[in-house]
Amino acid sequence: MRKQEDQSQNGFKSILKSYRKYRLKKYGTILSEILAYYGDLSDIHGKRILELGPGRHLNLLRFFKNETNAKIVFGVGKSFIWPWMKSEYRSLVHDSYILNFLKSQGSKKYDLIYSRYVMEEHSIDPIILLRSKIYWRYLKENRLANPDRYFPSSIPNMQAIFAEAYKHLSPGGILISEIAKMKNSALDDAFLEAFHWRSLKKRKIGRLSQVVSGVKR
Numbered sequence: 001m002r003k004q005e006d007q008s009q010n011g012f013k014s015i016l017k018s019y020r021k022y023r024l025k026k027y028g029t030i031l032s033e034i035l036a037y038y039g040d041l042s043d044i045h046g047k048r049i050l051e052l053g054p055g056r057h058l059n060l061l062r063f064f065k066n067e068t069n070a071k072i073v074f075g076v077g078k079s080f081i082w083p084w085m086k087s088e089y090r091s092l093v094h095d096s097y098i099l100n101f102l103k104s105q106g107s108k109k110y111d112l113i114y115s116r117y118v119m120e121e122h123s124i125d126p127i128i129l130l131r132s133k134i135y136w137r138y139l140k141e142n143r144l145a146n147p148d149r150y151f152p153s154s155i156p157n158m159q160a161i162f163a164e165a166y167k168h169l170s171p172g173g174i175l176i177s178e179i180a181k182m183k184n185s186a187l188d189d190a191f192l193e194a195f196h197w198r199s200l201k202k203r204k205i206g207r208l209s210q211v212v213s214g215v216k217r
């Protein structure tokens with residue numbers, strides 16, 4: 001296990017060096033996790049990859065799109081993508097609430113679904129939230145203190161997203177979630193253990209953060 005982790009760390013470092021232009025450092029934890037499963041970039045060949053909440057820079061999506069032979073690469077989430085981002089990259093993201101999007105996916109399956117700093121309370125961009133009708137409706141109905149699964153970035157919303165993402169994993173598919181603040185995480189032990197994993201790993205990063213990764217049976 002230790003050896004595998006060292007290898008994926010080394011693999012990540014050499015990718016970081018060879019592909020500087022994508023500024024992948026902040027996705028280091030996720031990339032090392034991915035490499036711990038896939039070995040190296042050639043194993044990504046033919047894979048269907050989905051990022052939840054890629055934000056505005058699209059670092060890892062652009063990297064996968066340009067530098068691997070993945071079959072499908074795209075993201076879904078609400079964010080303000082930089083206006084100067086090339087349209088070929090902008091089109092990598094579906095501008096949608098994640099839960100709505102996943103529910104519209106029918107029987108589509110993905111081999112790898114990952115997210116960074118999404119599966120936790122309050123991860124939605126606050127300006128997007130303040131501009132949404134749903135926020136004002138919940139405020140008016142006095143439901144902000146106890147939001148349900150339809151309120152973006154609430155714990156029930158994130159748990160519904162995770163469960164839906166799990167449904168859209170192929171057998172042997174990998175689900176990776178990096179959490180910025182464990183105290184806000186939607187992925188508590190009891191919740192995670194309710195799924196049928198072939199394997200499930202939780203790793204602490206520093207004092208505050210964590211990465212959770214599971215392989216579907």
Ligand SMILES: C[S@@+](CC[C@H](N)C(=O)[O-])C[C@H]1O[C@@H](n2cnc3c(N)ncnc32)[C@H](O)[C@@H]1O
Binds near residue numbers: 052054055077097099
């Ligand atoms: C904290 S940011 C992280 C962005 C990027 N993954 C990164 O690491 O830089 C979380 C992103 O997910 C989006 N997001 C969070 N919850 C969402 C939801 N329920 N539906 C759509 N987008 C959501 C946010 O608006 C934001 O763009």
